[in-house]
Amino acid sequence: MAKGTIHNKDVFLSEIAGKLGRERKKDVSLPEWQHQPQWKVYKNASPDDLLATFRQRSQAKDAEVVETDQAKLMETLQKVVEEYGGGPIVTTNDDRFAEYEIKDVLDNDHTHRWDTALGADNIEKANAANIGIFFGDIALAESGTIVQFNDKDIARSVSLLPITYIAILPKSSIVPRMTQATHEVHKQVESGKDIATCINFISGPSNSADIEMDIVVGVHGPVNAVYVVVE
């Protein structure tokens, strides 16, 4: 990858150092933080406790939570799709659809699987879709949040453009809160890995309270959100 450009850095940073009354620093170590309340939240919660919290917090944000197991996943998914008005559907291009044996249910005329070879047609299809289906990578109990590591196949549009999105989440992916997810990303950075160019934390449908502080669900993004949790 070609390196980008940086303009005016040295003058700018030297002035900052000067105002701080010293030379520029070439090395700084993070201190051992005295206050770390984030790690105490739901510290000893069991997977069932986390699921219960996730369910309650998601529902409070107008997201529906449906629990199932892998054997019934296909049936559950069909039911949810029907309940929310059926196709057209758009999905990410994700091997997990095959792993979870639900690829076939989505192999039909109403479903578009993201395909970078088709270029901007993908966006048109997602924009016209009623439902978008994708896998969540991590889920946060405290806030009813799905974390998605987007790339060219795990497209951002699938969770953004359709009226409804359905996120499939293994129960084991539920962690207490954002702390565990951001720490995971921090570990990736430390190990020298390239992190996903878009790491999306999504909690329920889009909303706004900009008019008289009245919450309206469904602004620019999806109007409905369904989380299918797989045991």
Added chain:
Amino acid sequence: MGMKIGDKPFFDRVDDALENDFMRNAMASAQDRLRDKKLDATERDDQIGDWEEWRNAGEEIRRHTLENLDYYLDQLSENFAAKGGHVYFAKTAEDANHYIQEVAKEKNAKKVTKSKSMVTEEIGLNEALEDVGCHVDETDLAEYILQVGGNDRPSHIVVPSLHQNKEQIRDTFQEKAGYTGTEEPRELTAFARSQLRDVFLEADIGITGCNFAVAESGSISLATNEGNANMVTSYPDTQITVMGMERLVPTWDELDVLINLLSRSSVGQNITTYVTNLTPGVEEDCVDAPKEFHLVILDAGRSNALGTEFQSALHCIRCAACVNVCPVYRQIGGHAYGSIYQGPIGAVLSPILGGYEEYGELPYASSLCAACTEACPVKIPLHEQLIRHRENYVAKQGKPKTGEKMAMKAFGVGASTPSLFQMAVKGAPTFLKPFVKDGSISNGPGPMKPWTSIRELPAPGNDNFRTWFKEHKRGRK
């Protein structure tokens, strides 16, 4: 338009605001709701443990970051560029606008979409882009409302259109955008959605502000609710992010703490609906991501605070918790501050960024009750900084008004001369008699005028303390 709002002097703006009962009621009601939601999500939420410890964590992180700002900005810019992004350090608003104009010209851009950003309001970016032939669409619902309305300006850092009610918004949409629906927020919002969907997909450049940048990975984090920031950063081929130079954290671990403080303190949510974290370097054949990513890091007066008693003002995470508890903001609303940064933090920041000449009177828009300091999630001593500003304004850079100077001098002479003081005390009831009605003054002269224009002043009694005390002592003998 930049940071400044309106051309009237500060006290004239305050007078205008005090006469606008409708706006003041809207502000009071919004403030109550925002403050209550914040309390529910902070001190009253026992799931997150001790809120005070969270505040301490936030303060600790912000202090360390600002003390080592040059180092972390260096790290951020190198990591951002290593992944193919372009970084521009801008000393002034003009530098930032010029760079962005050049990018727009190079891309031959005509359509620009923006997500909500106070920093681009601060530098007047929309006008700069219009000057090079771009059409700019604001996409955050509140900013969209202000833009459709014409020249309206933000009255709150988090909810810029807070001063408008649904009926006004309906009328604006009807007059200026062909809306035919009712004043129901749901309908108004659906209208904005329908108007903007294609705009998002067709834009050439997407522009965002930055809640926090993450130095260790060269990433930008955006906390939003509407989904518009995701739209703005997914479909245009070019993304430009403008950040105030202090808005960064060392690593993803600290990002977690600050997003938590921001979400809970600003809108009372345990997390905003979207926290979108973007890093340059998308794959060549990626369809819904920008091909080019620019980061503009802005000083524009912020460095004036470094190494001074105001350094901790740069710890601010723009949650507006201080605005939502301020009794003065409640009465005068956002526009009276004459700056896009309002409330206590606005009264601290605006003089730092724009100087005492323009904003030196803002620190007086405070009762010094310290509610702001108590509400701040990163523990900025706001009321103390307001006092420091007042001292500086009077003693160093600024100058008290001639009238005020004369009045203080006269008071000094009067109060230090017993005979004059006695005369003034004795003469007060007689002098003020023409202004007294039913035992109080409602339209007083001279220095009483600002007070009595909005409330009653009890009329001075015929007795005064000295004569009463003399009588009292005589009686005890």
